Amino acid sequence: MTASPPSNYPADHQEQARAWFEALRNRICAAFEKLEDDLRGTRHRDLPAGRFERTPWTRPDPSAAEGGGGTMAVMRGRVFEKVGVNVSTVHGTFSEEFRKQIPGAAGDGRFWASGISLVAHMRSPLVPAVHMNTRHIVTSQSWFGGGADLTPMFMDRHAEDGADFHAALQGACDRFDAGYYPRFKKWCDEYFYLPHRQEPRGLGGIFYDNVNTGDWAKDFGFTQAVGEAFLAIYPEIVRRHMEKDWTEDERRHQLVRRGRYVEFNLLYDRGTIFGLKTGGNTDAILMSLPPEVMWP
Numbered sequence: 001m002t003a004s005p006p007s008n009y010p011a012d013h014q015e016q017a018r019a020w021f022e023a024l025r026n027r028i029c030a031a032f033e034k035l036e037d038d039l040r041g042t043r044h045r046d047l048p049a050g051r052f053e054r055t056p057w058t059r060p061d062p063s064a065a066e067g068g069g070g071t072m073a074v075m076r077g078r079v080f081e082k083v084g085v086n087v088s089t090v091h092g093t094f095s096e097e098f099r100k101q102i103p104g105a106a107g108d109g110r111f112w113a114s115g116i117s118l119v120a121h122m123r124s125p126l127v128p129a130v131h132m133n134t135r136h137i138v139t140s141q142s143w144f145g146g147g148a149d150l151t152p153m154f155m156d157r158h159a160e161d162g163a164d165f166h167a168a169l170q171g172a173c174d175r176f177d178a179g180y181y182p183r184f185k186k187w188c189d190e191y192f193y194l195p196h197r198q199e200p201r202g203l204g205g206i207f208y209d210n211v212n213t214g215d216w217a218k219d220f221g222f223t224q225a226v227g228e229a230f231l232a233i234y235p236e237i238v239r240r241h242m243e244k245d246w247t248e249d250e251r252r253h254q255l256v257r258r259g260r261y262v263e264f265n266l267l268y269d270r271g272t273i274f275g276l277k278t279g280g281n282t283d284a285i286l287m288s289l290p291p292e293v294m295w296p
Helices: 013-040 159-174 178-190 216-241 248-266 270-278 280-290
Strands: 053-057 068-075 080-093 110-122 129-138 143-149 206-210
Touching: 013 068, 013 080, 013 110, 013 129, 013 216, 053 280, 068 129, 068 280, 080 280, 110 216, 110 280, 129 216, 143 159, 143 178, 159 178, 159 206, 159 216, 178 206, 206 216, 270 280
Parallel strands: none
Antiparallel strands: 053 068, 068 080, 080 110, 110 129, 129 143, 143 206
16 A cells, blocks of 8 residues: 555555455446346347456556556446446555645645446436446545436436435435435535536436545445445336337437536546546546437
């Protein structure tokens, strides 16, 4: 480890977090491959069921011989047009410019960060796209961050999906603090908003950062609960719609709506900016972009 941890930071916390993110990745990949296997209807049923291809990468750091790395897992299938489930554990030194923006990094700039990041773009315009990520960061401080949000292509058709998605995340929040869900939902609504379009990206969810209550086990447990809630609800939402057929007009609408996803990620997304500023793998960082998009 090259980051300077807080004086009371146990050495095994980073290993626990890394192991959890990688185990969650494995479970999510298995659940998504099961959806690929189970497809029976729609125009893509004759395509082979998708499987994740994993590509490891390493991160060079100017301050060290190596700066950690990660694994990019990408699947292109018949339910998921493109889905990436990435994990990484990186360490090194922030640039002089960037360290001022990160809590606890203003001194020597050293850091350690581990997390999971997922984005799914679906073949069917009737199945909502989704994003989820959780992370643990250590500088001279330590904290957790993350969230999940649902992005239907037709916002007015997915009230039940949105309600169930939010209920799952609220359940995860309420186990730890009754104030988490309203605060993190509001943060998500504000964060995933495109000011140049004056519209939200989707139906929202939760977004949180800098969570450090002083009880590491509680904060880690909350981040685990967010991952568990996502794994429980999103495959269920996919199953509700993946067998339905769609029209070419609905497909065109999907491609136009994907443009909003591209605009947000390249203009505003913190994770994208963090990855690029810390020398992360560019292909893994831009994995979130859809495979096909259209602007009218």
